[in-house]
Amino acid sequence: SQQGEEDPQALSIQEGENATMNCSYKTSINNLQWYRQNSGRGLVHLILIRSNEREKHSGRLRVTLDTSKKSSSLLITASRAADTASYFCAGSSGNTGKLIFGQGTTLQVKP
Amino acid sequence: GAVVSQHPSWVICKSGTSVKIECRSLDFQATTMFWYRQFPKQSLMLMATSNEGSKATYEQGVEKDKFLINHASLTLSTLTVTSAHPEDSSFYICSAESGGASYNSPLHFGNGTRLTVT
Numbered sequence: 001s002q003q004g005e006e007d008p009q010a011l012s013i014q015e016g017e018n019a020t021m022n023c024s025y026k027t028s029i030n031n032l033q034w035y036r037q038n039s040g041r042g043l044v045h046l047i048l049i050r051s052n053e054r055e056k057h058s059g060r061l062r063v064t065l066d067t068s069k070k071s072s073s074l075l076i077t078a079s080r081a082a083d084t085a086s087y088f089c090a091g092s093s094g095n096t097g098k099l100i101f102g103q104g105t106t107l108q109v110k111p
Numbered sequence: 112g113a114v115v116s117q118h119p120s121w122v123i124c125k126s127g128t129s130v131k132i133e134c135r136s137l138d139f140q141a142t143t144m145f146w147y148r149q150f151p152k153q154s155l156m157l158m159a160t161s162n163e164g165s166k167a168t169y170e171q172g173v174e175k176d177k178f179l180i181n182h183a184s185l186t187l188s189t190l191t192v193t194s195a196h197p198e199d200s201s202f203y204i205c206s207a208e209s210g211g212a213s214y215n216s217p218l219h220f221g222n223g224t225r226l227t228v229t
């Protein structure tokens with residue numbers, strides 16, 4: 001079963017603009033992770049935020065987590081054409097480390 | 112960094128045949144690996160958790176006799192799609208955690224296998 005719902009499903013912006021993607025999940029989590037997938041490829045880990053954290057930064061990425069609303073957001077600042085990809089949130093729960101993925105947001109950054 | 116190698120990257124097979132996909136952790140040991148399936152323009156669906164030295168744990172709705180998983184060593188898990196049919200055509204991706212027993216470590220993903228059953 002899917003853990004998360006993401007919106008928007010698709011996002012198209014101009015290079016230099018910021019991109020914000022949102023994710024909601026249903027069950028309690030240990031952490032929430034964001035991944036990026038280029039077409040037809042595997043996933044690349046972007047950032048992990050633990051359930052006791054509220055905000056985390058990594059380069060041009062900023063992630064927030066609101067456990068009371070069971071939601072998270074990913075902000076990519078100063079976007080580049082190379083950021084064009086699909087972005088997925090994934091929640092980790094239990095003690096197995098398995099991830100349940102959201103529906104994903106397809107981001108297109110126009111040069 | 113931790114690298115997961117998946118092989119083959121693509122395979123075309125005839126209906127009724129079986130296909131084996133390998134997932135290797137190259138520079139770390141993985142007690143647990145995970146197998147996902149992804150349809151075009153959709154998200155990843157967890158199929159099963161592969162446990163080294165024991166039986167895999169399958170998600171609800173996944174046929175264990177159809178998708179055989181073997182995790183014989185700490186660096187290798189295999190997924191065999193038995194008696195493949197066109198509806199099994201999909202993108203299969205494996206992943207592994209390099210953080211040992213920690214469940215607060217990211218997963219490392221292979222590059223996926225595109226399976227086409229004709």
